Structures are given as structure tokens and as C-alpha cells.
Amino acid sequence: MTGSRTIAKVVAGSFLTAALLVFAGPQEAHAADVAVDLELALAVDVSRSVDDEEAALQRSGYIKAFRHPSIVDAISQGPLGRIAVSYYEWAGYARVRPVVAWRVISDRASAEAFVRALETDEPEQGRRTSISGAIEFGAASFENNGFTARRRVIDISGDGANNSGELITEARDRAVKAGITINGLPIANGRPTFSGWPQVENLDLFYRDCVIGGPGAFYVVAKNFEDFPRAVLRKLMLEIAGLTPPPRLLWQAQMKPPRQAPPCDIGEQRRRQRWGDYGDDDFYPIPPRFRR
Secondary structure (H helix, E strand, O other): OHHHHHHHHHHHHHHHHHHHHHHHOOHHHOOOOEEOOOEEEEEEEOEOOOOHHHHHHHHHHHHHHHHOHHHHHHHHOOOOOOEEEEEEEEOOOOOEEEEEEEEEEOOHHHHHHHHHHHOOOOOOOEOOOOHHHHHHHHHHHOOOOOEEOOOEEEEEEEOOOOOOOOOHHHHHHHHHHOOOEEEEEEEOOOOOOOOOOOOOOOHHHHHHHHHOEOOOOOEOOEOOHHHHHHHHHHHHHHHHHOOOOOHHHOOOOOOOOOOOOOOOOHHHHHHHHHHHHHHHOOOOOOOHHHOO
8 A cells, every 4th residue: 555655646746846847938038037926826626515507607707807906906005916816627646637837917918818728628627635745736736937026925715625536734834834825715515525525614713724825824715606796806915915804704604602613634534434445546546327
């Protein structure tokens, strides 16, 4: 088993490396890093708990947000009046798909170009949920991306807990140590997962305790997938402005008794509870009864 896991890790690493090369583009083209107000990596969940309609809602949420005049206005208020943005979709570890490589947004024309790039294809789903892998990929993508900024942010949106790759806290803490802030956009969703299990309860508290981190880190909750466009617009406005919302603006009801935050390894616990050792390796095939 140890040998197979080692091989799987090497294979997964090669996939991530190849994806990063595509994402960053030819580095010799950069004569010097371009200074921007913010480097923002948008990481969007397309695991199988997210169906085709919900994946499209997430993509369209970002499209609508970057077409909103308030986004360009907020960018123009920065000291340099420009930010660098990238967009990638993720599922299990090494199942990362770059969608739009790093580029500058400084006005309506460049924002529209970014949107058109998002519109060129449709999201592709993948197995498992590796928030840690999404963070690892995002953190590495800042290196040699052709830009420099005082603020580097990875923005994670998703509807489930980490259950693939390394523990979420390990990836988060490593990114924070490198000077990266991780913000979150958890999507509350009561629909059962692809394999029939209920969603993790109090996902917003999981994001609060286990996902976000770094200077000014925050999360904004989408109450469901239909609420995603509102949530993503608010989150982007805060990130571009470099603001952290006060706790009262976060979607977190005051419940009595207080809600219980899930442990940071809740996804791994649930995976092993269902699959045992069979589900411990990210490269095991899906059992026939769960294949599409």
C-alpha cells in the first residue's frame, strides 16, 4: 500500500506541475514583474457534490460580478488602479483545471476580456474534494507569475469539507507562512452528496476554523447556489478594497444552543467511515455502483 501511495503522489505531483506550467505561461515573456494592488487567485469547487447546474451557477456568478460596474470602480480606487487575477477549478488532489491564467484587470475592457475567457468553455467535474490541493496549487501559482503585490490572496469557494490530499490545516498554514491570505466562500447546501451522504453541517464554521487564514482573512457565506452571485460580488468588493467585514456582516445566525463547529478532519473521517482503507488513496477507482 505504501508503494502505491508513493507512486500516486508522484503522479499527482506531475499533474500539478503540468497544470502550473500551463497556468503561468512562458516566463521568458516577462521582462519584469508588473506591480499591481492585489494578486487574486480564484479557486472554484467542481467536485461531484456540485452538479452541472450548480457548477454553471458558480461560473456565471463570477462572470456577472466582473461585469458589474462596481468591480472596475473598486479596482480604479487602488493606488495603482490594477489587480492581477487568475481562475481555476478543482476537485480531488491533483484534479486542478486552470481556466484563465494570470492577467491584469484595470478597466472595463480588461474585465470584459477576463469574462470572455471564462465563457469559452464549461466546468468539468472531478472526484473528491481537496481544498488542500487547491491551496497548494494556488500558492505555487504566485511564483513567477509576472506580477508583484503587497497582497496575495487565494479565494476558495466550495460546498464541502476537505477529504483528499493532505490535511487542510497543513496546506493553509504553509500558505499563510508564505505571506498568502486565504479567504473563503462556503456554499450552504442541504442536498445529499454524489454518493448519497448528507452534507457537512455548519460548513461556514469549518471554513472559519480550518480554511481561511492570513492577514485580514474572512469568509462570506452563500446561503445556497442561487445566492452565490450576491455573495461573490460582495466578497470581491471586500478583497479588492482590502477590507475585512465585521463579524455581524457574516452570514452566521445566532443560534441557541451555539452551533457546533466540525473538526478540521471531518471530511477525512467521513470518507474512511464510508470506504475504510479502500477510500484512503486518492487514486483508487470509484466502485461500479457509484460510477456515472
